[in-house]
Amino acid sequence: MKLSRTGGLVALALAGSMAVSACGSDNNSTSNAAATNAATSTAATSSASTGAAPGCASGSLNGAGSSFQDPMEQQWSKDFGAKCSGAKINYNPVGSGSGIQQLGSGTIDYAGSDVPMKSDEQAAADKWCGSPAWHLPITAGGVGVTWNLPGVTDLTFSAATLADIFDGKVKTWDDAELKTDNPSATLPSLPISVVYRADSSGTNAVFTGYLDTAAKSSWSLGSGKTIQWPTGTGAQKSAGVAAKVKQTPGAITYVEQAFATQNQLPLAKIKNGSAAVALTTDSVTAAIASATISGTGNNLVATVNYAPSDPKAYPISTLSYVIVCSKYPSGSSSKVNELKGYLTYAATGGQTAANSLGFAPLPTAIAGKVTAAITAIS
Numbered sequence: 001m002k003l004s005r006t007g008g009l010v011a012l013a014l015a016g017s018m019a020v021s022a023c024g025s026d027n028n029s030t031s032n033a034a035a036t037n038a039a040t041s042t043a044a045t046s047s048a049s050t051g052a053a054p055g056c057a058s059g060s061l062n063g064a065g066s067s068f069q070d071p072m073e074q075q076w077s078k079d080f081g082a083k084c085s086g087a088k089i090n091y092n093p094v095g096s097g098s099g100i101q102q103l104g105s106g107t108i109d110y111a112g113s114d115v116p117m118k119s120d121e122q123a124a125a126d127k128w129c130g131s132p133a134w135h136l137p138i139t140a141g142g143v144g145v146t147w148n149l150p151g152v153t154d155l156t157f158s159a160a161t162l163a164d165i166f167d168g169k170v171k172t173w174d175d176a177e178l179k180t181d182n183p184s185a186t187l188p189s190l191p192i193s194v195v196y197r198a199d200s201s202g203t204n205a206v207f208t209g210y211l212d213t214a215a216k217s218s219w220s221l222g223s224g225k226t227i228q229w230p231t232g233t234g235a236q237k238s239a240g241v242a243a244k245v246k247q248t249p250g251a252i253t254y255v256e257q258a259f260a261t262q263n264q265l266p267l268a269k270i271k272n273g274s275a276a277v278a279l280t281t282d283s284v285t286a287a288i289a290s291a292t293i294s295g296t297g298n299n300l301v302a303t304v305n306y307a308p309s310d311p312k313a314y315p316i317s318t319l320s321y322v323i324v325c326s327k328y329p330s331g332s333s334s335k336v337n338e339l340k341g342y343l344t345y346a347a348t349g350g351q352t353a354a355n356s357l358g359f360a361p362l363p364t365a366i367a368g369k370v371t372a373a374i375t376a377i378s
Helices: 029-050 070-083 096-104 119-129 159-166 176-181 202-214 237-247 257-262 281-288 333-347 349-357 364-376
Strands: 059-065 087-092 110-113 133-147 193-197 233-235 251-256 269-271 317-325
Touching (some): 059 096, 070 087, 087 333, 096 110, 096 119, 119 133, 133 202, 133 237, 133 257, 133 281, 133 333, 133 364, 159 176, 159 193, 159 269, 193 202, 193 237, 233 237, 237 251, 251 257, 281 317, 333 349
Parallel strands (some): 059 087
Antiparallel strands (some): 110 317
């Protein structure tokens, strides 16, 4: 079984549930995170005890895709390399769309994506693999809304207001819609500068999927990795949109918590129908707790509710995937063993890094399905 040696590895970080630095976490924060981590540790112990997935193998793995996942991927590759002498994991955060394309052309070993593949992308991946390609949730996170407005560090948005901002209908910061969402804020008459992801991005798909679900009557642009934005300025990858907002007074964008934090940008509370919820580890955990697996067998495509009823759930939350071949083209079995060892680590012990990086650990039930699927890769 032979894996490609030419791409950059994908870290699937689900989106971040970008986390605890956002304001408004509740008193259950520590206990909820601890419970999830404990469950993940149990899954890790169970997987290790079966011996089904190799722990270490020397060599290099290459993947590419979701920039959302990049902070987790870099931590996993560093820790796995330290744990397994001779193992080298390379990850290139080129965006979900590009990562999927590279997997379909056989230039990487696996891809990272924040959304499932479309039918044509699935067909290309299956063709290169010579077997069905599987989606395996590997991390969870939230897409945050951040802005640059001097003197304004705390804002709340409804789905309808966000839809009207990114659709170009709300043009200034003192618009009546924003005042309704933020009655106590002092908002200037500064023009709003929308910044969006110009590359084919899973973050685009998650954010627009949320708007398409939660603001159906206001949002007319649909959802997907690429969108024909009617207003604003495009930037490449998560780092690009965050940097652009930092440089532009009046700007607003959607981005993972880690990138907002790195650029010292605030994160908004988002109304979920019953409450205004900050982006924290616990609020993402609450949102993905009701996620269901809609794929079949070991193809673990999940459905996350963008309109949760739980008042503690952050609505723009998601699971992020690694996409792998169920059976790789003939070649070196040691490469497959390394892939299985690395992904097993990421799905089990590697989940303990989630909280500190602004992500949420995988729910126990999903983590168990993921580790079982990993052992079935051949």
